[in-house]
Amino acid sequence: MAGSGSGGSEGVAGGKSRFDDIYDRPDPRAYFARLAPLDYEIPHHAQPVLRRTATERTALDDGLPGRPVVLDLCCSYGINAALLNHEVTLAEMYDRYTSRTARSMSTAELTFWDREFYAARRRADAVPVIGLDVSAPAVHYALAAGLLDAAFHDDLEQAPPGPRLTGALADVGLITLTGGGSYVTARTFTALLDRVRRPVWVSAFVLRTVSYRPIERTLAAHGLRTTVDASRTYPQRLFTDERERQYAIEAVRSLGGDPTGREEAGRFHSVCYESRPGPPA
Template identity: 55%
Template sequence: MTPFDHIYDQPDPRAYFRALGPLEYQAPHHGQGIFRRALTARGQQGRAAEPETVLDICCSYGINAALLNHEVTLDELYAHYTSPQATALTTAELIEWDRNYYAARRRHDAARVIGLDAATNAISYARAVGLLAEGFAENLETLPPSPSLLRAVQHTRLITITGGSTFLSPRTFQPLLACAHEPVWVAALVLRTSSYTSIAACLASYGLVTEKATAHTFPQRRFTDADEQQYAVHAVTAGGEDPYGKETDGYFHASLHLSRPPEDVMAFPLADLMASA
């Protein structure tokens, strides 16, 4: 896969949107409706009337939090961050502009979102503009979580991932699930070029059943070149999936994997949560 490391830890997200816009990167858009419906279902389980806590892994600049908690679309964010007005601002000016932008669009049912990402600058930006209640620049693949992270995620009800699952393993999930005060739901959009098997097995050890949505996949982004497309087609085929009409048409595709306690699988069918996907 083409590396985009240079855009993930800038002082603000303008380079991110400039680079990924032409490639039609859209994973957070697909997650927006699914995550909102998942939170609605969790809220029907008789908990206190307080904001639900969501942990967004590989949160980058807080884009999933922006889409979850605000009346805004991903296309509008592309337009916002690539506009002449945004281009002319310093990072400090952009942060102030974004504070007002998101405050004016805040939903009444906003969740408390905690962000986890190895990119220090991205986390700092997301916190500065008010997208994250708390943010942690940590890589649990290489180091154990800090005590402050473990304290912050104790009341997590939903874990979300729209990018980065390819680079994750049980090492990231084990300490987070071990410290949770109650079973969590884990909703992940996973590229079809990679396997989710080891993570699903880890989640199963904490009592979570993983369902994969097989009737629908989600375009993630266009390929950067023919080599990347060839890699994807071969990887998808090797994994037992059919790339025809998906990767063969020029896009990475992702599948939804949703992990929950067995009783929640029965109470909230996956098809209902996918209803508008």
């Protein structure tokens, strides 16, 4: 589970470039500076989908007190929470964090600047969001900037959730994911779903280079039915080089997809999997 799902710096995982170094910084400036040239855009495409889904889930009377909470998995610096709950676009965030003003600030100054910025743009229909990511610096910044109501850096691929996260999971009604499908497995979803208490929905944007079937099976075992419109894809980012492009083309084909006009044209593409309580199709 690394960041908001784009991957790490100089290394390569299964042919996909990694950007691990941009997730261990104390603030998001390196994240936006590194991903801007690659036109990393999946949070932009997810924004209207997640807003709609969060509204629908919040309106659902599940018979339990309080409001259901959104858990953003692989949340990094709280990008999805910013876009979900505030009048801001991803393009504005790129401009903000790569600006001369932002570059001149200390992390403490940037945090204060962000708290004021997001507080002034908080939507009336904002929902509680907690974030989970293995990068402690990233989630701590998102919490300090006022984007998250709670932040956790448990690595559920390696160990079960700690007491704090376990307690927080009781209120989760929606799990979101926009790119971390390359890094989390059914192990993480099992750890989460074994501990939730509300009916949980899942909205996951997953690269076409990755099989979601093991996670679908885990969701089904917990009473969730998953649907997907495989014909509707969402561009994620440009490839870093030709090697990565070839990897993606081959990976999509190996999973039965057609890279024509998508990966062959130079970008990773994702599809959106929606899971709701219900019997299998």
